[in-house]
Amino acid sequence: MGKTLRDCCLACIARNISTISRLGTFLSVRDKEILLERLCWHGLLTTQSIPNVTYHLFSDTLQRVNLSYCNQVDDKLLEVLSQSGCKPTYVTIHECSSVTNRGIISLSKILWDVEELKLRRLKQITNEGIQSIASKSLKYLNLRKCDGITDAGLIAIIRNCPNIEKLNVCELHKLTDASLVFVAQTLGSKLVKLKVKDINLITLDSAFALGEHCPNLSKAVFESCVKLGGDGLVHMAESCPLTYLDLSFCYKVSKEHLDIVINNLKAKSSLKRFMSLGLGFSPITVELLSSVPSLTHLCLCGVVELNDAMVDVITRNVGLNLIELDVSGCLELTDVACISMVKHCRHLEKLGMMNLREVRGTELSRLFLDKRAENFKCITLSGTKNLPISVIKAIVENCSNLEVLTMAGLKSISDEIAFSVAAHCRSIMQISFRNCDLTDLGVCQIAIHCPKLVMIALAGIHDLTDKCIIALAENCPCLNELYLSGCAKITKQAVTYLMDCAIGWVYVNHSTPNAPFGLLMAKDLDKGEYTRVDDLPLEPLVRRTNAIHV
DSSP states (O other): OOOOHHHHHHHHHHTTTTTTTGGGGGOOOHHHHHHHHHHHHHHHHHOOHHHHHHHHHHHTTTOEEEEEETOOOOOHHHHHTTTTTOOSSSEEESSSSTHHHHHHHGGGGGGOOOOOEEEEETTTHHHHTTTTTOEEOOOEEEOOOOOOOHHHHHHHHHHOOOOOOOOOOOTTOOHHHHHHHHHHHGGGGOOEEEEEEOTOOOOOHHHHHHHHHHHTTEEEEEETTTOOOOHHHHHHHHOOOOOOOOOOOOTOOOHHHHHHHHHHHHHHTTEEEEEEEEEOOOOHHHHTTOTTTTTOOEOOTTOOTTOOOHHHHHOOOOOOOOOEOOHHHHHOHHHHHHHHHHHHHOOOOOEOEEEEOTOOOOOGGGGGGGGGGGGEEEEOOTTOOOOOOOHHHHHHHOOTTTTTTEOOOOTTTOOHHHHHEEEEETTOOEOOOOOOOOOOHHHHHHHHHHHTEEEEEOOTTTTTTTHHHHHHHOOOOOOEEEOTTTOOOHHHHHHHHHHHHHHSEEEEEEETTTTOOOOOOEEEETTTEEOOOSSOOOOOOOOOOOOOOO
């Protein structure tokens, strides 16, 4: 399945916007919003097209503005947008490196009614731009990785937007407790969800303030906040009805504090999703987790102490409720843990078992041979190299609703498995077959029969050629991530063609230091295959002459 007729028409309009007269009068508001997105995604905001874009698409009726992945979006464009009279409710500006404070200040003039604002990965934005934004309607603010923002900038925007319910300040490395405490005090009971991933300067003071002032906080992500103390988290767990808690890589949280946090949340019967990658566990921690009746999602990746007996305790007590279980990188696990999962987990939709060197997994196939197979949407097995082919076949032949499948590094993956994916997993959206023994034939079958693909990882498969890339380009219009490093026989021209065919922006990782010098691939019109032609012997050029006799 390729693009819909509507998508084809919009793509044609986007590439000919400078030549279509009175275009704006024929487009709905939603069509204008979509066109603006796609012009950004494909780098079509050129000097020649911008006057037509601003004339035809910038109107006072725009509700959603999405400007992403485009260096052509600059301060001047945002100034023109601010003069259009529109009052958008949803605004996203993402990875537009030409945008500075000047553009954000201009944009702020039309953000009085904005409800959702995402300003992500804007390297030139500082406090000066952020503090100009004011909206009492704003409910969701995302400032992820705008590295120039400090405490003063966050405090200013929170003061100007006091009704925020969801806040994402991940990777704002300059933030300290001062701004997080102000967030807690100002937003108070309105704050429901908070993400503060990878902020190294916040400590237990922030957690204490959140516990003191935010009684409705239900989601808290503190991943990689390495100075976050356990005492503050204990207070949060006592005061907040947390349903989602991520403490991954919070190394300052001791086992004792972790046990108290879980025990407090157990008493509330609120915790549904718990993530603790890389933290230390004790038998008491396992006992407490296994007694949380509301727990449905459990991620224990890289927990060194986790063993077969602990997995058995967890699955025996809460396995019936578990929807997600991820034990990737827990190197002590063996097939005994697999037997416990098979026996007690009846409703799993997501299973993570990556890099388990002692797992053979023969018993695991029973999970995928009964009606439970239809529940699975995500299975990640990359690096678990001892899995037998029978388990892999059971997965791809019976998990018909699978959306995510990662099997990188499994040498038993061949075209036969790819054919089964194509035949049975028509809903697949993300797939990783890095360093597997696939050919163009297998990838082409997946491309043809799995049109919903948004991500495919094929890095390290050296025999792939442009043939599979052309198949992906023509059959998977929603593709937005492509990993091809080491695929030396795939040309940049084919990848560019795929990027042009895709509906949206495509992230491509295609590093080929192993490519032969002067590599040139071409299609053999007789066989329909792509082959290397730069090393073919040159035939002597024979000049043809036609003698004309009078």
